[in-house]
Amino acid sequence: MEIPVFTVDAFTNLPFKGNPAAVCLLDNELQDELYQNIAAEMNVSETAFLTKLKSTDTFSSGARFGLRWFTPINEIALCGHATLASAAVLFHRKENTNPVVVFETLSGELRVRQHGESLVMDFPLNKPEVQDRNKHKNLLKAVVGDLPVQDVYYCKTTKKLLVRLADTCDRSALTSLNPVAETLLKCEDSGKVKSVVVTIKGAPTSQPGYDFFSRNFAPWHGIPEDPVTGSAHTVLAAYWTGRLGKKKMLAYQCSRRGGELELELRDDGRVDIAGRAVVLLQGTLKL
Numbered sequence: 001m002e003i004p005v006f007t008v009d010a011f012t013n014l015p016f017k018g019n020p021a022a023v024c025l026l027d028n029e030l031q032d033e034l035y036q037n038i039a040a041e042m043n044v045s046e047t048a049f050l051t052k053l054k055s056t057d058t059f060s061s062g063a064r065f066g067l068r069w070f071t072p073i074n075e076i077a078l079c080g081h082a083t084l085a086s087a088a089v090l091f092h093r094k095e096n097t098n099p100v101v102v103f104e105t106l107s108g109e110l111r112v113r114q115h116g117e118s119l120v121m122d123f124p125l126n127k128p129e130v131q132d133r134n135k136h137k138n139l140l141k142a143v144v145g146d147l148p149v150q151d152v153y154y155c156k157t158t159k160k161l162l163v164r165l166a167d168t169c170d171r172s173a174l175t176s177l178n179p180v181a182e183t184l185l186k187c188e189d190s191g192k193v194k195s196v197v198v199t200i201k202g203a204p205t206s207q208p209g210y211d212f213f214s215r216n217f218a219p220w221h222g223i224p225e226d227p228v229t230g231s232a233h234t235v236l237a238a239y240w241t242g243r244l245g246k247k248k249m250l251a252y253q254c255s256r257r258g259g260e261l262e263l264e265l266r267d268d269g270r271v272d273i274a275g276r277a278v279v280l281l282q283g284t285l286k287l
Contacts, residue, residue, distance in 0.1 A: 003285040006093065008085035011228040011259030011275040018259040019228040021085035022047040024285065025059055038285065039070035045223045046071055048082035059094040067103035073222035077106040078158065080121065080230010080273055087112035087119050088277035120274040121230065125265065127238040128153035128162050136161060139187040143179045143196050143217060155235045159194035162235055167201055171213055174200050175254050181219035194220045197232045211249040212240050228259030230273050237263045237271045
């Protein structure tokens with residue numbers, strides 16, 4: 001069996017920035033164990049598997065595909081950067097002729113369209129609920145130390161804990177965080193939290209005008225830090241739109257690699273997440 005595979009840096013226009021994903025193109029479904037073995041071998045935050053839904057389709061002409069995402073240790077229900085990477089392969093390498101491609105996923109249908117040099121993903125908006133910070137005090141201490149915390153929210157759908165630092169904290173406070181993955185796993189072993197998203201208010205009056213910044217720690221998925229996380233921004237967009245009074249926002253996830261996301265809340269209760277992507281490598285898995 002030969003499987004075409006690509007590596008793509010998502011949410012960036014520069015190589016070696018953004019979030020790397022592997023994208024595998026499949027004619028037919030595989031056994032679950034093989035999906036996971038391939039993802040472990042690729043050893044990036046997510047490996048995406050794109051599958052033809054009709055035998056007559058090609059990756060250049062098809063408008064609808066199956067899409068699954070695996071971290072090195074498990075399958076996940078929603079992944080933004082690997083969806084962006086998958087669309088980049090279809091549009092930029094396979095020259096797909098459709099204006100919109102549709103992915104059938106564990107999170108329902110996800111649509112991606114081209115818009116200039118960006119790709120725009122139609123994603124669910126996942127609203128978080130306020131939390132009693134005392135319920136998570138050990139985990140908060142492990143993630144942000146003694147930095148002042150303004151809000152703690154939780155999204156049950158994505159199992160993400162959102163932590164907003166006080167406005168007295170600047171971007172350097174966020175970038176200096178260095179939580180220990182093993183400590184986070186010890187502080188939270190209930191299965192309710194699968195990642196911790198730390199965020200601060202941005203500086204929209206300074207160029208390029210970021211409305212908020214974030215980082216995302218997800219050792220429960222085998223990812224100590226996810227460099228740029230589309231799924232986290234389905235929660236961040238829902239949180240920040242009410243605080244900022246804006247439906248259009250520009251966000252920056254300030255991991256070491258870093259990446260930029262354009263967000264627009266839609267009238268149908270979903271969110272458009274736009275970004276760019278760079279296809280770095282093309283090869284073949286021979287199994």
